[in-house]
Amino acid sequence: MNKPLLSARGLRKRFGAVVAADDICxxxxxxQRLSVIGSNGAGKTTFVNMVTGYLKPxxxxxxxxxxxxxxxxxxxxxxxxxxRSFQIPMxxxxxxxxENLLVAVAASENRQSLWQPADSPAARERAQAxxxxxQLQAYASRPVMQLAGGVRKLLDIAMALARxxxxxxxxxxxxxxxxxxxxxxxxxxxxAMQDEAVTILFVEHDMEIVANxxxxxxxxxxxxxxxxxxxxxxxxxxxVRNYVTGGAQ
Ligand SMILES: Nc1ncnc2c1ncn2[C@@H]1O[C@H](COP(=O)(O)OP(=O)(O)OP(=O)(O)O)[C@@H](O)[C@H]1O
Numbered sequence: 170m171n172k173p174l175l176s177a178r179g180l181r182k183r184f185g186a187v188v189a190a191d192d193i194c195x196x197x198x199x200x201q202r203l204s205v206i207g208s209n210g211a212g213k214t215t216f217v218n219m220v221t222g223y224l225k226p227x228x229x230x231x232x233x234x235x236x237x238x239x240x241x242x243x244x245x246x247x248x249x250x251x252x253r254s255f256q257i258p259m260x261x262x263x264x265x266x267x268e269n270l271l272v273a274v275a276a277s278e279n280r281q282s283l284w285q286p287a288d289s290p291a292a293r294e295r296a297q298a299x300x301x302x303x304q305l306q307a308y309a310s311r312p313v314m315q316l317a318g319g320v321r322k323l324l325d326i327a328m329a330l331a332r333x334x335x336x337x338x339x340x341x342x343x344x345x346x347x348x349x350x351x352x353x354x355x356x357x358x359x360x361a362m363q364d365e366a367v368t369i370l371f372v373e374h375d376m377e378i379v380a381n382x383x384x385x386x387x388x389x390x391x392x393x394x395x396x397x398x399x400x401x402x403x404x405x406x407x408x409v410r411n412y413v414t415g416g417a418q
Contacts (some may be wrong), residue, residue: 172235174199174368175220175251175336180229182215182392189215190226197336197368202359204379205372206403206413207389213372214256216389217338218357221253222246233336247276250335256344258325262314266305266324270296271312273331299327302361319346319354326358330365337362339371342380351375355382376404376414388413 182190191211197203205213218224220231222243231239238246260269274292300306303323308316313324314360322342329337342358343351355378363368373379379400380384386403388396389414396403403409 171198173197173232175235176230176232176235177216177220178217178230178232180219180226180231182212182219182224182226188392190219190229193229193392193394195387195394195397197370199335199368200366201385202369202382202383203371203385203387204400205370205387205389206313206374206379206409207375208413211389212392213389214340215392217253217370217372219339220336221251221338247332247334250332251338252329252334252336253311253338254322254329254340254342256327256340258321260313260321260325260328260366263312265308265310265312266316266320267296267309269324270299270328270331273328277332295331299331299361302330303357304325305383319350322346323354323357327361329369330361334367336368336370339369341372341374343373343375351378353383380404 175197175208177193177195180190180193184366193216205216207213215224219226222241222245226239230237233249233251236250261272264272271292274295278292300309305320305323305327308320313321322345326339326342342356346354359382383400386398386400388403388406388409390408394410395412396406404414
């Protein structure tokens, strides 16, 4: 494999007696679309939090293009090209969808105050382009508090993409989205990424989404990686059947 974009080496994290990460070693090459699966409490969000700087590992190293980012703040890590969305979208509810995006564009321009939306023509153009990419134009001037959960999810992901990240981590992009809307939501997300040079890792519980939208699957159980391969191989793995999919696949 070429030098990985991201390399997690021996990551460990405990919360009291709970082992949330137990010697996690993962290399991610640029351009890959990969998913992370695992039952509740397996350590998926802990991994995302450590890679994005929201949580510091007790041990181990995280390298981005061979630079050690383990001890950097989440703001610095975002500035270096690793961005994320959240299980519960982090949006300003009083602001409109467009204003939220302008805040994200402002952050990507390293402006002094994040809370003052970027108002340059170029920033507006970027925000509008993101609304279009995610087919959210109809919501541009609606306050976020009036928007449905699925729309908020898409907006949160669009905001993460505003920074033109090298690596984008999506924490359960379809959670809270109705069963009928899961596929269309993922299609919109992946469609929006198509002409962006971005590597995507998403955490997902829905195995159909995993099988259809990722080329590599990493399965977590009890803070450990128990499988890391193609979707078909991971779904057929006995440990994955025992501890993740419950033998349903
Ligand atoms: N801040 C924290 N304080 C204490 N325990 C935590 C904390 N964050 C996570 N944990 C524990 O660490 C373990 C892994 O949690 P994590 O959120 O990473 O799991 P997950 O795989 O993302 O689960 P889910 O699918 O439910 O989101 C769980 O047992 C969880 O309760």
